[in-house]
């Protein structure tokens with residue numbers, strides 16, 4: 001371990017002695033091998049030694065303007081570091097390296113204003129440009145000669161992309177597009193980095209040529225002068241105002257007054273406008289311009305896992321240090337981690353972080369394989385990827401937000417301190433449930449796919465692997481409950497199949513009673529969201545079990561045991577959460593449920609001695625955790641006091657407001 005090992009809180013030190021497995025083995029599993037762990041640590045060393053992570057004043061004590069300026073400073077120096085030393089170490093394009101994403105959190109407790117540059121601007125250039133356009137913009141973007149964002153959402157529309165109002169009208173005489181914001185609600189709103197930082201932007205606008213609207217397309221737009229950074233004439237741009245999190249990401253607004261850009265600034269990999277204004281539609285699939293969103297949804301599953309692992313590390317370490325109440329009269333106060341209710345709050349967080357991380361890796365591989373199919377001209381696998389990335393983004397970000405909040409509950413009053421870092425982690429993840437497609441909207445997209453899959457299976461057609469359980473269900477295969485991994489997964493698939501069947505029936509019944517398809521669908525949407533969530537649960541459970549089995553094949557017995565205990569905990573937890581559904585759609589009995597409850601409670605006891613070691617195995621350095629409660633040495637109270645003493649509010653013994661207001665009030669002179 002690279003972490004400092006002096007002055008460790010004695011309770012935490014004892015916890016580490018109880019560990020039954022080799023922590024390094026689990027670290028290697030999640031990094032993807034020993035080599036990757038070593039590369040990641042090298043990257044972390046370089047960034048930590050650079051001195052960039054240091055703030056003179058804690059971020060939470062800065063004004064919004066100071067926070068933004070501090071974040072810009074760090075982003076610039078971090079970018080320089082990425083281009084130099086880090087490039088040498090990674091040897092690959094930076095933005096895909098998970099280690100870079102991890103260590104970025106050592107610099108930014110909140111968000112880098114450059115997040116959207118690497119998160120969406122560069123991926124859009126890669127996915128949407130012709131090879132000529134790529135040659136122009138990609139090197140400049142990677143070299144940070146231009147800095148960009150992604151402006152799709154408007155004041156009036158975010159979810160419904162087809163309803164966007166910004167127009168891009170082609171003028172064949174000058175071979176230019178004229179960008180225009182026709183109404184108040186057409187102003188671009190929310191784009192990260194747009195407020196103050198970026199000079200270029202991908203703009204999503206309704207394309208008009210030869211008097212016809214062809215729907216939304218993507219355009220590369222320079223919005224600020226590269227030298228003075230002033231908005232270009234015809235551009236109205238600014239920051240949208242304080243929000244729950246993302247404080248240093250300068251989310252912005254943008255309006256166009258007949259602003260002209262060259263024809264070549266339409267991103268033309270899939271659809272083109274020729275010089276004379278002729279529109280050439282995408283040859284293969286109508287939704288390829290939505291590809292960056294699919295990419296980000298895939299990466300957000302990883303974000304859910306990573307941020308949850310940070311929160312649960314903080315809460316478990318704190319729970320080992322914190323002593324409160326008594327279990328029996330006159331006995332010493334126990335560590336709060338010894339309360340089964342505390343274990344119930346936290347151990348599911350550890351298991352979920354594992355489940356989401358392995359699912360994220362699997363989804364990333366699926367994404368790469370679909371991209372490779374698409375490069376060969378085959379878009380057949382795209383609908384399944386869209387359905388998977390939609391539901392996994394929705395469910396993983398939503399579960400992670402709930403579990404992170406549970407970690408805060410688990411830390412009592414001190415968890416409410418910004419210095420615990422839990423409020424920052426929560427506000428970041430809470431936003432991921434909304435952006436890049438709101439929870440409900442994305443589950444409804446998956447539901448479309450599931451209903452279609454049902455209809456295909458009914459017609460005797462083969463369906464894709466993630467929904468093959470539908471065919472089994474239609475063949476009349478009855479579910480018989482077994483409390484094994486496979487048995488539980490089969491039962492969750494039976495729940496999903498049962499719910500999809502009911503949705504299909506509801507839609508058909510409603511149509512029989514005279515409604516059209518749209519109304520029948522609309523009235524069934526509560527059930528459809530529920531069915532898509534059930535499908536997603538079955539995907540996560542299956543992926544988690546399969547991946548742990550695959551990845552621990554050559555592990556030591558002790559690692560196999562502890563990793564499998566977490567899998568069983570996860571399966572038991574969700575069985576107990578979903579007893580109503582399982583009683584309805586599987587053959588589970590009350591006796592089985594009693595067994596699962598006892599098994600779950602026993603597992604909490606089995607995992608308890610390894611709890612601290614399991615969070616140590618996330619290998620998160622103190623500089624990444626930024627937490628007074630979760631540091632490796634467990635010196636919680638020392639840090640809280642030190643930070644209180646250094647609070648700028650305590651710099652003067654008497655605040656001037658006493659003389660101005662309180663004293664006159666006390667003396668009746670106000």
Ligand SMILES: CCCCCCC/C=C/C(=O)SCCNC(=O)CCNC(=O)[C@H](O)C(C)(C)COP(=O)(O)OP(=O)(O)OC[C@H]1O[C@@H](n2cnc3c(N)ncnc32)[C@H](O)[C@@H]1OP(=O)(O)O
Pocket residue numbers: 115116119120150152153158159160161162192287290291293294296299300303382383386435436437438441445448449
């Ligand atoms: C670490 C990185 C951090 C990055 C920070 C990011 C910060 C945040 C950035 C943002 O939020 S950017 C803005 C993101 N905005 C959204 O996500 C908007 C969500 N809305 C949509 O995606 C779409 O409007 C919609 C809900 C999918 C509906 O689109 P549309 O009305 O055009 O389609 P439908 O009629 O519903 O469906 C038609 C057909 O198309 C299929 N489809 C839809 N989307 C896709 C897709 N992305 N890929 C492939 N296919 C897609 C859909 O399933 C339908 O198929 P059929 O059922 O007809 O077969």
Ligand SMILES: Cc1cc2nc3c(=O)[nH]c(=O)nc-3n(C[C@H](O)[C@H](O)[C@H](O)COP(=O)(O)OP(=O)(O)OC[C@H]3O[C@@H](n4cnc5c(N)ncnc54)[C@H](O)[C@@H]3O)c2cc1C
Pocket residue numbers: 116150151152153156157158159160189190191192246251431434435436437438439440441
């Ligand atoms: C921190 C943050 C950063 C962001 N960054 C960017 C960015 O960089 N670039 C960018 O373009 N955008 C960005 N966004 C915008 C984001 O993508 C949208 O806010 C998001 O897609 C949700 O859209 P909306 O705000 O229009 O919500 P709405 O669609 O108005 O949703 C409001 C509610 O209505 C419900 N609803 C809407 N339509 C339906 C329907 N058809 N059926 C059932 N229920 C429905 C939703 O489920 C939700 O509960 C960002 C947002 C946030 C919070």
